[in-house]
Amino acid sequence: MSSIVSRRPFDEAQRRFRQLLAIRPEMTVERLAFYVAVFFTVFCNAAFFRAVGGTRAFEGASGWGVALSLVLMIGALNMLLLCLVLNRWTVRPVLTVLIPVTAMAAHFMSRYTVYLDADMLRNILHTDGKESGELLSVGMLPAFLSLGVLPTLMVWRVRLKKRPMGRAVLVRLGAIALSLLVAGGAMMASFQDLSALMRNHKEIRHLITPGNYIVSLVRVAQHDGAQHRPKTPIGVNAHVVGRDPSAKPRLLVIVVGETVRAQNWGLNGYARQTTPQLRDIGPINFTDMTSCGSATEVSVPCMFSPFGRAHYDEDRIAHTQSLLNVLDHAGISVLWRDNQTGCKGVCEGLSFESFEHARDPQACTAEGCLDEVMLLGLAGEIARRPGDQVVVLHQLGSHGPSYAKRYPERLRRFTPTCETGDLGDCTRDQIVNAYDNSVLATDDFLARTIRFLAEQSSRDTAMIYLSDHGESLGENGLYLHGVPYAIAPDTQTHVPMVMWFSPGFAADRKLDIDCMKQESHAPASQDNLFHSVLGLMQVNTPEYDRKLDLFDRCIAPA
Known part of the structure; x- marks a missing residue:
């Protein structure tokens, strides 16, 4: 009798775990994109908001307005980005890459105050395996698991709703238009403060994740793609002058x-x-x-x-x-x-x-x-x-x-x-x-x-x-x-x-x-x-x- 009683908590835990695994919420691609955009904005931009706070932009009577405008603007831009790249066929593979990479970017920016501009992306991409391996440590596991692995697993549990093609196109265009409207409205609501912030502290844009590394990656790809152009010769007629032929080399x-x-x-x-x-x-x-x-x-x-x-x-x-x-x-x-x-x-x-x-x-x-x-x-x-x-x-x-x-x-x-x-x-x-x-x-x-x-x-x-x-x-x-x-x-x-x-x-x-x-x-x-x-x-x-x-x-x- 005692062994039966002792197993009841274990059995109950198993049952609840199976129930949890059985949960497969159903939603549209747009709703999933919205949740991911909120996740990126709230959990992966700590370095950005900390840097903005360091400029004292959140102080004074307009500080709360600036903070709210930035949250809405970044969230809307993230939503816009996701609406442009996600559909029923790409949503899982794209987010399987995007979420863990964004988690790691957020970790290193917070840990070392790294600015992910094109030069930094080029350094990362051109670093060999041994140097890259030195950046991997046990300390990054909590961030990788909580911000990278867990959200990615949740994405794979979602059942995507299907829509007729015409309605799907209209809904997607509406989501894009709404994202642009919210981003523009948020910017205009605190335009004077935000324009001064970005004008005086241009570098902080390289902390807005994941847009920072995506834009920088495009710039690096464009630059490296042009590397195959032949180099312009210089000094083709250069020659040594004033050297005694008998002098030591x-x-x-x-x-x-x-x-x-x-x-x-x-x-x-x-x-x-x-x-x-x-x-x-x-x-x-x-x-x-x-x-x-x-x-x-x-x-x-x-x-x-x-x-x-x-x-x-x-x-x-x-x-x-x-x-x-x-x-x-x-x-x-x-x-x-x-x-x-x-x-x-x-x-x-x-x-x-x-x-x-x-x-x-x-x-x-x-x-x-x-x-x-x-x-x-x-x-x-x-x-x-x-x-x-x-x-x-x-x-x-x-x-x-x-x-x-x-x-x-x-x-x-x-x-x-x-x-x-x-x-x-x-x-x-x-x-x-x-x-x-x-x-x-x-x-x-x-x-x-x-x-x-x-x-x-x-x-x-x-x-x-x-x-x-x-x-x-x-x-x-x-x-x-x-x-x-x-x-x-x-x-x-x-x-x-x-x-x-x-x-x-x-x-x-x-x-x-x-x-x-x-x-x-x-x-x-x-x-x-x-x-x-x-x-x-x-x-x-x-x-x-x-x-x-x-x-x-x-x-x-x-």
Whole structure:
């Protein structure tokens, strides 16, 4: 008797669960679209409404009106979007993709204050599997299950009502018209406040989900689709001038850094000495350097272009040859060695080596390689190429969020460290400690590179290091990078740059090192790289602008 009584609660629970599974509500596509639009607006736009609140737009007598207008406007626009893409045949497959993706977008925007503009979408799409995997963590499961999986399962439980074709078309047109009417009415109800908000804080539109990533995805597709256009040649008649034929050949190594910010660079006066080996070497250190972008996909093409941030045009930069092509036209051998996700188009048609999947037992694991792997075999590659050479080494550097994977155990000096890619599970001190250790690894790599160059007795050698962009480490709730440039904090746009020259290179080029150290305190930017390298390598071409050459004042006239 007791066993029968004890089973009754279990049996009752089973019965209720079966009843729950048997529930299959019936509704039209339009009603389902409405529920999903409300879900997106209320549960997936926390980052947007938090950002608007930060502008104080919800304060004062009109604050409630602004909030209500935004909710109605975003909800109506979501409804409009869904009405345009959903029908009886597409509703389940489309929402099966759209709901989980929107849930993840909402999670990362709230977690890291990520703005999903076209540049950020391009970074995400061009990131390899290993880097993407670092963003996946147990911490994202609650958001994925509650905002992604559960609503998707509910969509599949719905039985869709059928309508005659004529009536279905009329109802859909009515839903579209009503969505437009509500969106327009909501905007007009608070037009003055909303127009001021969007005019003064344009970047917040990249937080409206799912419209932000859908629009950005279309823009990226259009941009990438145009990538197959041939690049406009530049410097086709470039040539080296003023070189003594009997002089030693020159070797310039350009190290493109990753995610190192100026604020944590020991040579810039950071409280911690994160560049102890460079301090002992004493290179030329530029203390006021700004990047062209806040993400690799922008900064790398920009810094190797003749246009830079001053004349920034994404399409023009993407479809014009780079500094490296000009050097190649001038007869200077060019080699790009990469420990990341490629050269972003700037080495197109030139020698390229990837170490992304290298298998060196000392420098590599299954998760990737330390940057030192790019020095392996470099002497042999240089020996195969006579004459002047430029070699680019593209670092993995301090790429986040898994900073702890960017340095060997011997450089784990600042502790305790954040050992996960889910930065929300770490204290800010742990995050900064891991990041600073990764900067130590860059210091170690640059010191190794300089020692390697100093050993090349058959060549005059030099090195230029320049980080592509910086990083946010929790300041004002921001993490990682990629914030739209107009509002990007200094932590994402101020970067380190150092230079080193062998005595033979400096003497042959008549370069005054003391003069350069004085000039290194003046403001500079990645716009200077194109013209400075051409000037340093004595390349004559119409694209060269002497005013942007950082070496010009410190080179004695011929």
